Structures are given as C-alpha cells and as structure tokens.
Amino acid sequence: MTFVAKPVVHHPKLPLNEIGLNRRDYEGLVSTLCAGCGHDAVSAAVIQACAELSIPPHRFAKLSGIGCSSKTPNYFLGNSHGFNAVHGRMPSVATGANLANRELYCIGISGDGDSASIGIGQFAHIVRRRVNMLYIVDNNGTYGLTKGQFSATNDKGSTSKRGVPNLYEPIDLVSMALQIGAGFVARSFSGDRSQLVPLIKAGLLHRGFAFIDVISPCVAFNNHNGSTKSYDYTRGNAASFVAADFVAPHEQITADYAPGEHEIVRLPDGSELHLRKLEEDYDPHDRTRALAHIQEASRDGEIVTGLLYVDSDGTDCHEILDTVDTPLSVLGEAELCPGEAALDGINAGFR
Amino acid sequence: MKVTDIGNPDYFHKVVDCQWGCPSHTPVPEYIRLIAQERYTEAFMVNWESNVFPGILGRTCDRPCEPVCRRVRTEEKPVAICRLKRVAADNKGDIGPYLPPVPKKKNGKRIALLGAGPASLAVARDLLPLGYEIDMFDRDPAGGGMMRSQIPAFRLPAEVLEEEVDLILDMGVNTHFNYEITSMKEMLDMEYDAYFVGTGAPRGRDLDLPGRLESDAHISIGIDWLSSVAFGHIDSISGKVIVMGGGNTAMDCCRTSKRIGAEAVTVVVRSAFDVMKASDWEKEEAMDENIPIVNNRPPKEFVHDNGKLKGIVFECVKPVADEDSGRLNYVPTGEPDVYMECDHVLMAIGQENHCPWIERDIGIEFDKWDCPVLDEVTFQTTHPKIFFGGDSAFGPENIIWASAHAHQAAISIHLLCQGQDLRRDRPPQGVNLISQKMGVHEWSYDSEHDPAKRFIVPHANLDKALQNIKVEVELGFDRALGLKEAQRCLNCDVQTVFVDSLCIECDACVDICPMDCITFTENGEEEDLRGRLTAPAENVEQDLYVSGKLGTGRVMVKDEDVCLHCGLCAERCPTAAWDMQKSVIHVPQLGTYPE
Structure with missing residues (x-):
C-alpha cells in the first residue's frame, strides 16, 4: 500500500498518441494493493493498451464487483465512467451499461472469487448473452482480501502458504467461457506484458464477449513454492499455441511477414490481429479442438497462454436483440415512450 | 553491458x-x-x-x-x-x-602561504587543525584577496567577507599584510617546510590600439580600478563610461560605475551576447539596472584630443559558425564603423597570472604561457616544496575552484611534511551507502x-x-x-539501490516509476540497450544502472537520467529488492567525514 502519491511530472520524451494524450493521462489513483500484486501489472497493461488505441478515456466504462481485483478500476482510466457493483454482480451491471450505451467500451474487471464462486451464475449468463465487452479475470487462486483461503480456481494439490493442500477440483473459467459461446477467449500472465497488451487491445475491439483469464499472482498469500499460481510456477509452466500481434490501421504497411506464416483476423475498427501458430495443429477458430487442447495441456501440467479462440464473425447482444443503432441513452422521450397507441399495438400482438 | x-x-x-x-x-x-x-x-x-x-x-x-x-x-x-x-x-x-580545535602545541612544521585570497585561506584552514604553523603574506592591508578587491560591496557586503575571512585568520594564522613579495628566492631563504602560492591572476589584459597611450589618463584596467574602489582610493567616476569586455569583471565595473557617479554607462563586447563569459544572472542584473550591452563590436581606435579621450571607434562584425567545428568566427558585416563617445574606459577583457617576482632559476619550471608547470593531482611544482593553487595555478577561475585546489594542495603539503609519497599515499575516494528506510512507507528524507x-x-x-x-x-x-x-531539491544522493537476488520480476517498480526509468529486458551493448528501454535513454552523459542476471535471464536496467529519487520503486517492491540508500561520497580532504 502506497501513501506517497505518484508525481505528476513525467518523462520529457513520453510519446503522445493520436489524440494528443500520453500514457500517464490514462492512469488512475495510486494503487492501495499490496506491493508487487499482479493486479497492478494488469492495470498497467490496461493503461498501456488504452493509450495505444488512442481512445479518449471518457469513452470507457469500467465495471467491477468485489475483491482485490475489483478495486483495480480505481487505479486506471481516472477520467472514465465506472461502477463498482455488489459481489459477483458485475455482469448484470455491465449488461445494463452496455444496453444503455452501446458506444462505450466496457471493461469488466473481476477476480476468481467474484466470477468463479459467488458470481459464477452471473458469469455464465453474461457469456451466453454475448455482451459486447472485455471481461478480465485477475486470477490468483486465492482470497487475498480475507487472508489467503483457496478460491475455486485453485488447482487440486496446490498448497496454502502453510503447506496445506487444496482438496477440490478447480473451475477453469477459460473452458467454461469456450463452452458457452464466448467469441474471444485468451489466457495470459500479469508478468508477460508483451503478450497481455495486444490481447487487451484486441479484446476491446472485438465485437461480442471477449474474455481474458489473467494469472495474476498474489504476492502476500499465493506466491510460494507449493502454489501453481506463483510468479515462478507460471513462468516455468506457461506454453503458447498461438502468438497474437495487434496491428493498428496506421501500422499495417509496416507489418512484414513471409506469406503463410501468419493469419490475419480483421477487427471491426480496421485493426488486424496477426496470428502466428506456435504449435502446428492448433486452430484458434475450432472451439472443440481448442477445448481439447486446453484439457490435454492442463493434464500435462502446462498453463496454456495466449489467444485460445477467436470467432472472426463475432456477434453481440445488440445484434441478437435487434436494438436500434443509436444508443438508448441518447434517445429522446418520444422515441423511448412512443405512447399509448403504440403500447396498444404491442399488447394486441400478444392476444 | x-x-x-x-x-x-x-x-x-x-x-x-x-x-x-x-x-x-x-x-x-x-x-x-x-x-x-x-x-x-x-x-x-x-x-x-x-x-x-x-x-x-x-x-x-x-x-x-x-x-x-x-x-x-x-x-x-x-x-x-x-x-x-x-x-x-x-x-x-x-x-x-563545530569548529575544529587547533592544537596549542604545534607540530614543528612551518608553512608559508603567498597571497591571502581564497586559495591560501582554505589551505590555512585545512592545515591549522593538524598543528602546522602558518605564515600568510599579502601586499594588501587585509585578507580576502580578490574577494575583497574585485567583488563590489553591492554583491558581497564587507561584513560577510570579513566574518568568513576572520574565521580562518582567528584560527591562528600569522598574517603579514602590506607585505609586497618581490623575490621567491628571499622567501625560500626563510626556510619554510613548504610554500603555497595563491597569488591569483592579478594582471588585467590591455589592448594595444591607436590612441591607447595618449589617452592613458582616461583608461583604467578593470580589476585594478575595482580594487581601488574597494579600498577607497577611488570614490567617483564622471561623464560617459564605456566598459569593454563581456565577463563578470565587466559586469562589476559597469554596475560600480553607475553607483559612483557615471552619467551613462555602456558595455561593449567584441563577441556575441550568448557567448559572453559573464554568468547569465550577472548579465541580467546589469541589464535590470538599465545598462546597455552592445555586442559584436571589436574596438579599432581610441579617439582623443591632445590626450583628452573623446570616444572609441568600433568595427561591426557578426558571428558565423564554422561548419565543421561549430566555433564562432567573426566576420565584418560591411556596415560603417561605429563611433561611441566616452570620457572614461574600463578595460575588463581578461586577466592572467603573473609572477615576475619568481626567479626563473630556482627550480620552478614555467611553460610557454608563463604558467608554472604543475602536477594536476598534487598541485606541486617542479620544486618539491612549492605548490600552487587558485587562479595562479591554471588561470582565472571562480572562488569555488580555489577551495578545491586548496584541499588537494593541503593534502600534498601534509604528505610532504610527513615524509610520505604525494601520489601513492594520497587518501582514496570512497562511498558509503546507508539505507534511509525508517519503517513501512517511512523514509528518513522527504521523498x-x-x-x-x-x-x-x-x-x-x-x-x-x-x-x-x-x-x-x-x-x-x-x-x-x-x-x-x-523542497524543490530531488535528494539525488538518496540512491535507488537494486539487489538482483531478491527480485521476483513482478514489474511493480516499472509500473509505478513516474519517469519510466526502469526496464527489465535482455542484456545488450550499451547503444543497443539505450534504444529499447521503457523510455529511450538518449542522454549518454547519464549512466545506465545494470543488474546481474535475474530468474528469467533478463536484467534490470535503470536510466539514471531523469530519476526523481521519489522512492516509489522501493515503496512498491514486495521483496525490498529496491532500497533507497544515501550515498555519502568521501572526497579526500584533511579532516573527517561525519555521517
């Protein structure tokens, strides 16, 4: 926990993005999490990604529930919208926010407790609804705020700080998200910024529900030798099938690969995701094979990171519900309340 | 790296x-x-x-x-x-x-200090606490040297000067003021154990131009004139005054003239404004007193009427930067020469060290510029017992250099008198690092x-x-x-010290650093590394701090250039791999280092 405020002065050569802001303009308050918390690295990755995308901070909506992870929206994008919801209920609020204003970029930040325990029902249904948002889980396998009990994502056999093993099977949020229809599924590691930042950018621009499970070690309670979510364990056991490079529209002429080496996934704003296969027979568009691969790797003690699945023709809940293009929040009373005659018409349709 | x-x-x-x-x-x-x-x-x-x-x-x-x-x-x-x-x-x-005690019982060694300026005074201060007998000689009636004679009272009040000069003299210096040294041989005959020459750069440069000799009565050398004002021999100047020169002496001359009766004062400089030797703030203060500074005007001739100075003719030039070296050359602009009226000229175009009283056959070698040949570390001349310091050593500098020279010369004199080798036995430099951590989120400095x-x-x-x-x-x-x-001071002596064996590479320091100083990356050659840090390290004057190999095989690289020493890296470090430690630099000097 830091009491000294971060000085406002910045490096004299800090670059400006396309809208004239620098990275520091995307910061929030100074973090009050424990020193060395993986969540702070995730916040820093969000800051870097948002700044590099040149999206004005007020175009974001930050949504979270309860937990260490859910405090972090306070530490990035200080000039954006935000809602800190009840424990496990962030998906409902995110759905509402996205329905009301479809033009906002929604970033949901949750934790393994918030999404895999108290909020697992909410999580399952927001995936099904395909709300157009980026949903990040800061996954540390432990309840840090209540002093280190095992969470539902903690691996069976992994020990507590005092050496007591966990007796229960873990919930794998990545597999769950894949199974119930998420259009963009990735796993990353808070200690691998170069992998995480492009994933955040792509997840923000992807249409539909984008999910990133970020292994984010808890330095205070789950960063010891018996842990499978420590810095050392994650570094030693992470494996990637696909490398994803984010390429913004203005950078595209400089991206230079030999043909056949990479595959391009186009994102709605004209950006591209350049995918390079690191494992020959992995197909990031095949949901079933992806699931199988993840299960196999998990059996072999590997943590698969990187982009795991992407549906290039993603759809979102506005398309499913066939809503108007104009955000509901800017519609006038006349459009939102078309009057008694219209209501009668609708009622008549049900008779 | x-x-x-x-x-x-x-x-x-x-x-x-x-x-x-x-x-x-x-x-x-x-x-x-x-x-x-x-x-x-x-x-x-x-x-x-x-x-x-x-x-x-x-x-x-x-x-x-x-x-x-x-x-x-x-x-x-x-x-x-x-x-x-x-x-x-x-x-x-x-x-x-707090002052060092000076022993009543002397150590039997006698040292002669020639000149009573800052360099000699500082040598006296360093040697007296060790029991040396110090004799100080100066032609002026009081100590202080150029600090008294050349810095006007409106910049340095007499009581401030006297307090600090007397502080040293009262430690037990035997002063011989109003003592004109005319022969080094004579001094050597007095058989001191060592001699320190701190006689400054007392000769102001002159210009040999047409009309110079004839109008001599109206032309003064700046430093001599300032000295006469300081000692009360001159208390007024009248008419129009032109000060020639662009250094701090010129600024002191013009501002002094304005205070003691000059009707109008103009500073004329042969070179461009930006390259004038005077400090920026001294130029600004002269201009704040409405004294015009005219640049790019080298003088050609003093115009006089039977020895009564009438004015000066100046040529008009402009600076042209040499394509290769960037050095400024001055070429005529083609404009007609300028004539400026004046009644008095103060020449402040430089000064040099000048020791006509040192015989050239007593073992002190002089170089082709008539400066003594000195060992740059020990300040010893080719005569083992004679040392130089201050302006008389390497030409005109500032008081702060005189102190620096004096500390080294004093060490040399001490080693000489103790029969030790002046180079081999010199005390080495050192550094001590002291953690400033007082508790959680508590540092002993205002971070x-x-x-x-x-x-x-x-x-x-x-x-x-x-x-x-x-x-x-x-x-x-x-x-x-x-x-x-x-409060504006950044406490740059409270250092960010990194212990690689403690680091878990969580990136917390990288993220919190407000100046993007810290990077974890693959090692490489310096030039390559400088280009791929979190923020490019373009200031090659400032070092990169490179750690040993970390767990992932990477290294920590910190660009020292714009670090605020705010301590946030140490504050955010979960394993105390970063700590804020005060660096106390031991610069050799006679005396101790309290920490």
Whole structure:
C-alpha cells in the first residue's frame, strides 16, 4: 500500500498518441494493493493498451464487483465512467451499461472469487448473452482480501502458504467461457506484458464477449513454492499455441511477414490481429479442438497462454436483440415512450 | 553491458549531478535537507567543511552545480542551490562548537602561504587543525584577496567577507599584510617546510590600439580600478563610461560605475551576447539596472584630443559558425564603423597570472604561457616544496575552484611534511551507502516530489541600490522562501539501490516509476540497450544502472537520467529488492567525514 502519491511530472520524451494524450493521462489513483500484486501489472497493461488505441478515456466504462481485483478500476482510466457493483454482480451491471450505451467500451474487471464462486451464475449468463465487452479475470487462486483461503480456481494439490493442500477440483473459467459461446477467449500472465497488451487491445475491439483469464499472482498469500499460481510456477509452466500481434490501421504497411506464416483476423475498427501458430495443429477458430487442447495441456501440467479462440464473425447482444443503432441513452422521450397507441399495438400482438 | 559496480565511488557521485559538478564536491542535497529542517548551523558547516566560504559563495559563486541540476532535465529550472547556501549562512547560529580545535602545541612544521585570497585561506584552514604553523603574506592591508578587491560591496557586503575571512585568520594564522613579495628566492631563504602560492591572476589584459597611450589618463584596467574602489582610493567616476569586455569583471565595473557617479554607462563586447563569459544572472542584473550591452563590436581606435579621450571607434562584425567545428568566427558585416563617445574606459577583457617576482632559476619550471608547470593531482611544482593553487595555478577561475585546489594542495603539503609519497599515499575516494528506510512507507528524507517552480530571489529597491555602492542588491531568500525552495531539491544522493537476488520480476517498480526509468529486458551493448528501454535513454552523459542476471535471464536496467529519487520503486517492491540508500561520497580532504 502506497501513501506517497505518484508525481505528476513525467518523462520529457513520453510519446503522445493520436489524440494528443500520453500514457500517464490514462492512469488512475495510486494503487492501495499490496506491493508487487499482479493486479497492478494488469492495470498497467490496461493503461498501456488504452493509450495505444488512442481512445479518449471518457469513452470507457469500467465495471467491477468485489475483491482485490475489483478495486483495480480505481487505479486506471481516472477520467472514465465506472461502477463498482455488489459481489459477483458485475455482469448484470455491465449488461445494463452496455444496453444503455452501446458506444462505450466496457471493461469488466473481476477476480476468481467474484466470477468463479459467488458470481459464477452471473458469469455464465453474461457469456451466453454475448455482451459486447472485455471481461478480465485477475486470477490468483486465492482470497487475498480475507487472508489467503483457496478460491475455486485453485488447482487440486496446490498448497496454502502453510503447506496445506487444496482438496477440490478447480473451475477453469477459460473452458467454461469456450463452452458457452464466448467469441474471444485468451489466457495470459500479469508478468508477460508483451503478450497481455495486444490481447487487451484486441479484446476491446472485438465485437461480442471477449474474455481474458489473467494469472495474476498474489504476492502476500499465493506466491510460494507449493502454489501453481506463483510468479515462478507460471513462468516455468506457461506454453503458447498461438502468438497474437495487434496491428493498428496506421501500422499495417509496416507489418512484414513471409506469406503463410501468419493469419490475419480483421477487427471491426480496421485493426488486424496477426496470428502466428506456435504449435502446428492448433486452430484458434475450432472451439472443440481448442477445448481439447486446453484439457490435454492442463493434464500435462502446462498453463496454456495466449489467444485460445477467436470467432472472426463475432456477434453481440445488440445484434441478437435487434436494438436500434443509436444508443438508448441518447434517445429522446418520444422515441423511448412512443405512447399509448403504440403500447396498444404491442399488447394486441400478444392476444 | 557489465553489471554496474556501485562500490565505485564515482558511480553514485555522478548521479548527484550538483555534487559531481561542484569543483569542491560539496554535498548539496545534504545541506539542503538540513535547511529544510531549519538546521541552518549544520547546513552552514557542511558547506564550510567542503567549500570554506559559504556566505561569500552563496552570493558570488559561478554555480557550476545549477546548470547540471537534475531538475533542469525533469522540469525546467534548477534548484536555487547557490541562494540556499546563502540562506544557511544568513541564518546560522553559533558555529563555535563545530569548529575544529587547533592544537596549542604545534607540530614543528612551518608553512608559508603567498597571497591571502581564497586559495591560501582554505589551505590555512585545512592545515591549522593538524598543528602546522602558518605564515600568510599579502601586499594588501587585509585578507580576502580578490574577494575583497574585485567583488563590489553591492554583491558581497564587507561584513560577510570579513566574518568568513576572520574565521580562518582567528584560527591562528600569522598574517603579514602590506607585505609586497618581490623575490621567491628571499622567501625560500626563510626556510619554510613548504610554500603555497595563491597569488591569483592579478594582471588585467590591455589592448594595444591607436590612441591607447595618449589617452592613458582616461583608461583604467578593470580589476585594478575595482580594487581601488574597494579600498577607497577611488570614490567617483564622471561623464560617459564605456566598459569593454563581456565577463563578470565587466559586469562589476559597469554596475560600480553607475553607483559612483557615471552619467551613462555602456558595455561593449567584441563577441556575441550568448557567448559572453559573464554568468547569465550577472548579465541580467546589469541589464535590470538599465545598462546597455552592445555586442559584436571589436574596438579599432581610441579617439582623443591632445590626450583628452573623446570616444572609441568600433568595427561591426557578426558571428558565423564554422561548419565543421561549430566555433564562432567573426566576420565584418560591411556596415560603417561605429563611433561611441566616452570620457572614461574600463578595460575588463581578461586577466592572467603573473609572477615576475619568481626567479626563473630556482627550480620552478614555467611553460610557454608563463604558467608554472604543475602536477594536476598534487598541485606541486617542479620544486618539491612549492605548490600552487587558485587562479595562479591554471588561470582565472571562480572562488569555488580555489577551495578545491586548496584541499588537494593541503593534502600534498601534509604528505610532504610527513615524509610520505604525494601520489601513492594520497587518501582514496570512497562511498558509503546507508539505507534511509525508517519503517513501512517511512523514509528518513522527504521523498515526495514538489512540482513548485523556482522561487525568485527578492531584490532591493533599484533606486536605492543605485545610490549607494554598499547597498546589497540581492536580499536573499528569507526563511520561508528558503524552506519552499529547499523542497524543490530531488535528494539525488538518496540512491535507488537494486539487489538482483531478491527480485521476483513482478514489474511493480516499472509500473509505478513516474519517469519510466526502469526496464527489465535482455542484456545488450550499451547503444543497443539505450534504444529499447521503457523510455529511450538518449542522454549518454547519464549512466545506465545494470543488474546481474535475474530468474528469467533478463536484467534490470535503470536510466539514471531523469530519476526523481521519489522512492516509489522501493515503496512498491514486495521483496525490498529496491532500497533507497544515501550515498555519502568521501572526497579526500584533511579532516573527517561525519555521517
């Protein structure tokens, strides 16, 4: 926990993005999490990604529930919208926010407790609804705020700080998200910024529900030798099938690969995701094979990171519900309340 | 790159830009912290030990520390280091208990100091506590040298000068004032154990131009004229005055003239404004007193009427930068020559050391510029018992250089008198690192960054100041302003020390660093590394701090350039791999290093 405020002065050569802001303009308050918390690295990755995308901070909506992870929206994008919801209920609020204003970029930040325990029902249904948002889980396998009990994502056999093993099977949020229809599924590691930042950018621009499970070690309670979510364990056991490079529209002429080496996934704003296969027979568009691969790797003690699945023709809940293009929040009373005659018409349709 | 050796005293010394830039290596952040704690006496003593003349330098120093201040790189203007030194001097209490005791019983060695200027005084101060018998000779009636004779009272009040000069003389110097030294041979016959020559650069340059000889009665050499004013031999000047020259002496001449009766004063400089030797603030103060400075005008001729000076003819030139070297050459503009009327000329176009009283056959070798051949480390001449320091050593510099030379010469004299080798037995430099951690989130220094702009030093009312040469123009910071300015110091001597074996590579320091100084990356050659850090490290003057290999095979690289020393990296480090440690640089000097 830091009491000294971060000085406002910045490096004299800090670059400006396309809208004239620098990275520091995307910061929030100074973090009050424990020193060395993986969540702070995730916040820093969000800051870097948002700044590099040149999206004005007020175009974001930050949504979270309860937990260490859910405090972090306070530490990035200080000039954006935000809602800190009840424990496990962030998906409902995110759905509402996205329905009301479809033009906002929604970033949901949750934790393994918030999404895999108290909020697992909410999580399952927001995936099904395909709300157009980026949903990040800061996954540390432990309840840090209540002093280190095992969470539902903690691996069976992994020990507590005092050496007591966990007796229960873990919930794998990545597999769950894949199974119930998420259009963009990735796993990353808070200690691998170069992998995480492009994933955040792509997840923000992807249409539909984008999910990133970020292994984010808890330095205070789950960063010891018996842990499978420590810095050392994650570094030693992470494996990637696909490398994803984010390429913004203005950078595209400089991206230079030999043909056949990479595959391009186009994102709605004209950006591209350049995918390079690191494992020959992995197909990031095949949901079933992806699931199988993840299960196999998990059996072999590997943590698969990187982009795991992407549906290039993603759809979102506005398309499913066939809503108007104009955000509901800017519609006038006349459009939102078309009057008694219209209501009668609708009622008549049900008779 | 190799792992940085932080045990090398130079490494962290360089990070403290002000201390590194100061010829005397005064521990600037240390005394600024003491000022911030309102411990003015201690702040004064830190200065006194290192640069010997805090009150004088706090008004007159050339401030080599300020242009290199980190604050110039992180924001804009340097900390007002020089004026804070004055705050310490102005507000100090009784320094008596802090002064080194001088033994009554002498050690039997007698040292002659030639000249009573800053260099000789500093040598006396260093040697007296060790029991040396010190005899000081000077042609002037009082001690202080050029500090008394050439710095006008409106910049340096007599009582400030006298206090600091007397402090040393009262330690037990045997003074021989009004003593014109005419022969070094005679001095050697007095059989001292060592001689220190600190006679300055007492000869002002002259110009051999048509009309110079004929109008001699109306032309003065700047430093001689200032000296006559200082000692009261001259108390007025009349008519139109032209000051020739662009250095600090020229600024003192013009401002003095304006105060003692000149009808109009103009400074004429042969070179361009930007390359004038005078310090920026001295130029500004002259201009604030409505004294015009005319540049790019080399003089051609003194015009006179039977020996009565009428004016000067100047050529018009312009500076042209040489394509290869960038050096300025002056070429005629083609405009007609300019004639400027004047009644008196003060020549301040430079000065040189000049020792006609040293016989050339006594074992002191002189080079082709008629300067003594000196060992740059020991300040010893080719005569083993004779040492030089101050302006007489390597030509005109500032008082702060005199102190620096004096410390080295004093060490040499001490080694000589103890029968030791002047180079081999010299005390080495050292560095001590002391953790500043007091508790969780608690540092022994004020780590928070203060974004305040540099505070302006209040000045005396201009009309009043111009009427009396003794009215000090700068009033100095009062205590309140001094405290505010002290907060601007970044505490660059509280170092970010990194222990690679403790690091878990969580990136917390990278993320919190407000200046993007820290990077974890693959090692490489310096040029390559500088290009791929979190923020490009383009200032090659500033070092990169490179750690040993970490768990992932990467290294930590910190660009020292714009680090605020805010301590946030250490604060956010879960394993205390980063710590804030004060670097105390041991610069050899006779005496001790209190920590």
